[in-house]
Amino acid sequence: MKGNSQKTILVTGGAGYIGSHMCVELLQTGHQVVVLDDLSNSNPKSLQAVERITQKTLTFVEGDIRDTRILTNLFETHNFSAVLHFAGLKAVGESVEHPVQYYDVNVNGTLKLVDAMAAAACKTLVFSSSATVYGIPEQMPISECSPTAAINPYGRSKLMVEEVLRDLYASDPTWRISLLRYFNPVGAHASGEIGEDPHDVPNNLMPFISQVAVGRRDQLNVFGDDYGTPDGTGVRDYIHVVDLAKGHLKALQHLADTPKLAIHNLGTGNGYSVMDAINAFERASGRKIPYQVVERRAGDAATSYADPRKANQELGWQAEYDLERMCADAWRWQSNYPNGFRD
Ligand code: NAD
Numbered sequence: 435m436k437g438n439s440q441k442t443i444l445v446t447g448g449a450g451y452i453g454s455h456m457c458v459e460l461l462q463t464g465h466q467v468v469v470l471d472d473l474s475n476s477n478p479k480s481l482q483a484v485e486r487i488t489q490k491t492l493t494f495v496e497g498d499i500r501d502t503r504i505l506t507n508l509f510e511t512h513n514f515s516a517v518l519h520f521a522g523l524k525a526v527g528e529s530v531e532h533p534v535q536y537y538d539v540n541v542n543g544t545l546k547l548v549d550a551m552a553a554a555a556c557k558t559l560v561f562s563s564s565a566t567v568y569g570i571p572e573q574m575p576i577s578e579c580s581p582t583a584a585i586n587p588y589g590r591s592k593l594m595v596e597e598v599l600r601d602l603y604a605s606d607p608t609w610r611i612s613l614l615r616y617f618n619p620v621g622a623h624a625s626g627e628i629g630e631d632p633h634d635v636p637n638n639l640m641p642f643i644s645q646v647a648v649g650r651r652d653q654l655n656v657f658g659d660d661y662g663t664p665d666g667t668g669v670r671d672y673i674h675v676v677d678l679a680k681g682h683l684k685a686l687q688h689l690a691d692t693p694k695l696a697i698h699n700l701g702t703g704n705g706y707s708v709m710d711a712i713n714a715f716e717r718a719s720g721r722k723i724p725y726q727v728v729e730r731r732a733g734d735a736a737t738s739y740a741d742p743r744k745a746n747q748e749l750g751w752q753a754e755y756d757l758e759r760m761c762a763d764a765w766r767w768q769s770n771y772p773n774g775f776r777d
């Protein structure tokens with residue numbers, strides 16, 4: 435039998451870093467949550483922690499978004515008002531080595547999902563896109579009309595999905611689709627009970643710094659200090675993962691007004707360098723972060739930060755937390771659980 439609630443949300447990839455923070459915000463705002471995740475890059479303990487934080491329960495289905503049988507069953511069992519689609523692969527380097535796997539999970543997985551949604555007449559979708567679709571941007575800040583030019587298979591998979599969803603909306607304008615282009619999500623829930631827990635060596639700056647601070651790694655490699663930035667290191671728009679999750683709630687409200695396909699940057703509009711991030715994390719943790727400067731990493735832009743005004747004006751959303759708070763919350767999680775969910 436189908437559930438009665440009009441506010442049941444399907445969260446694909448809900449056991450992951452951003453998805454688990456999203457589940458907290460959804461449960462705390464009175465939604466019912468069903469998570470579909472194959473746990474390929476996450477641990478079910480994240481969902482137990484979500485239930486502890488919120489004192490509410492959610493439904494977890496372990497499975498692959500490409501599995502039509504599971505999708506059909508899910509949409510037959512529940513009356514979803516919307517789908518928040520986080521499930522996917524996200525490591526840029528790995529996408530260069532295994533492009534077919536990336537296109538299969540990210541693009542084909544989304545095709546399977548929207549097919550099942552259409553069959554169930556559930557036409558409200560929020561998709562996790564990325565600032566990576568802007569490639570090496572020429573002008574700062576980056577607005578939604580800046581040219582897109584993905585430069586690796588991961589980025590192209592995001593851009594392809596955006597294009598698929600645009601075509602879908604053009605073919606049937608009763609869809610309600612939000613493409614959210616995240617800048618650099620970092621930090622953790624204030625409880626310190628959930629956070630980023632990379633299975634392998636972290637690719638991204640903040641989880642690497644955090645693992646150095648807690649003693650899991652000896653030192654950070656700073657990828658280049660000869661960029662045309664104030665201190666020579668790369669500048670990024672780090673955004674607190676809880677602010678990011680709140681942006682999704684605003685996107686859902688925006689979609690509730692009228693059918694549309696909307697694109698929004700989710701960033702703070704502020705750029706911080708690698709050295710700023712190291713210094714902020716040292717202050718937050720009281721630990722020294724040893725580092726050495728090495729060669730630039732191929733494919734890195736010198737600077738990337740958002741123009742967040744469209745999200746502010748159209749969604750009524752704006753990031754609240756600053757870099758100090760992002761580091762303090764990341765450190766609370768990392769110091770509580772030095773080995774992440776394996777502890
Ligand atoms: P994550 O790896 O922590 O979460 C993704 C989740 O999807 C994981 O729990 C994983 O097990 C699951 N998953 C992967 N393949 C699956 C499949 N075939 N079927 C079902 N579940 C599957 O990553 P995240 O940082 O939480 O990212 C969430 C989304 O946001 C991704 O789509 C990512 O591309 C996008 N994004 C992330 C960032 C970032 O820096 N973290 C930036 C921009 C966009």
Ligand code: WQD
Nearest residue numbers: 526564566637638639640642655656657668669670708734
């Ligand atoms: C930030 C800065 C590095 C690691 C990536 C993806 C992007 C998006 C977010 C998903 C850069 C420097 C990093 C290290 C370093 N993900 N750095 N030492 O590259 O902006 O974006 O994650 O969509 O698609 O490309 O983030 O955290 O890897 O790097 O010096 O060990 O830190 O050079 O200047 P990036 P990042």
